[in-house]
Amino acid sequence: MTKRFFELADDVNVPHRWHLAMPRDRQGLKVDDGQFRLGFPVLLKERLRIPIEIAGTPLDYTEAGIMIPVVHVRVASMFAELAPDDVQLIPVDVEGHADQYLILVATRRIRCIDEQASRIELWTHEDGVPHKVGQYSSVRDMRIDKAKVGSAQVFRCEGWTGSLIVSGEIKGALAAMGATGTRFEEV
Secondary structure, three states, X not given: OOOOEEEEEXXXXXXOEOEEOOOEOOOOOEOOHHHHHOOOOOOXXXXXXXXXXXXXXXXXXXXXXXXXXXXXXXXXXXXXXXXXXXXXEEEEEEOOOOOOEEEEEEOOEEOOEOOOOOEEEEOOXXXXXXXXXXOEEEEEOOXXXXXXXXXXXXXXXXXXXXXXXXXXXXXXXXXXXXXXXXXXXEO
């Protein structure tokens, strides 16, 4: 049976849900959000806090700031069990909530986008951004080459790291535990 993979994203259509702001350091300064989406481990010197942008029902999976996965401790435990070599779990304080939450960092980045099956656009010289020429500027209807994924359960795609990809096994485990806030699209 062929393994299946899915883009995991924040279900913004959950009614009355909370919205989390960008993580901040002890001084209240926003941290570099891009570091959490590179597909590599993150080195932090201090514990971060995440303000609540819009109050509402807490979710098990939320994207704080710009696509930074924040998970409840029970979801983090499942990721640690099923994908220990693929994730880094960084404890954070969500303001006003005693429950434990962690930033989920995919620590693998794999060159696996199927360029023939996906709708991609590349940066060109005409775009006026010379250092990006030849890189993906847009990836829609993303499909991956599953043969290139190997044993990974959680990863980011090289060249298009905004998408968090999880295996069908991870998707099934999230569904079985009734994790709130998740949305999946098969890739």
